[in-house]
Amino acid sequence: MSSIMKVFLLLASMVYISKAQLGESGQQCLCQRVRNQIASKSDVKDIQIYPATVFCDTVEIVVTLNSGLRYCLNPKLNAMKRLLANVIKQKTPTTSTTARPTELSSTARSTSTARI
Template sequence: MAGIFKVFLLLAVMVCISYAQHNESGQQCLCQRVRSRLATKVKEIQIYQATIFCDRVEIVVTDQSGRRFCLNPKLKAIQKLLSNMMAKQNPSSTTSIPASTSAARI
């Protein structure tokens, strides 16, 4: 009887672990928290497209002092800021951001 109990206990633990991993999809993302506005001078902006490890687009900003933080890519103000920066960086090009990491230096 004790052997059956151990098997059921092991199965329960495996189900709990797999359920926890399933709920944490996208937890390998760089940005756990995002800011809604840009308050400091920007040195570099990196844009990470969605992958199998992280199911969302991430915008990582490095300020002049070297601190890194994330911006919310869904906000219109952030989208407008990025559009303006990309237009300044490539005035003759109208292509979109490639699937890999993009970085803009200011």
């Protein structure tokens, strides 16, 4: 087999593997499937909100239960829109000293974590 043919086959296999890793949509999102409802609030340990990026164009909401199970929620639901609005409201500095129903912490990667 000629060396040009070997290079072509190697290049073609690299392209095929990279396309397979990106998935069907061409994006690298954490959430492949989403749920439309949340478990009971007493079972929820942590909620992480990942904003849209160049790698994934949707907001992703990842819920961690006390048992360690993790799943994604649909950010288009009204309850999730209210949760996102609360998180955004908490990120903006305010001068009020009223107690808030959730705590918010964020990391350097712009990931917001809300604790219920």
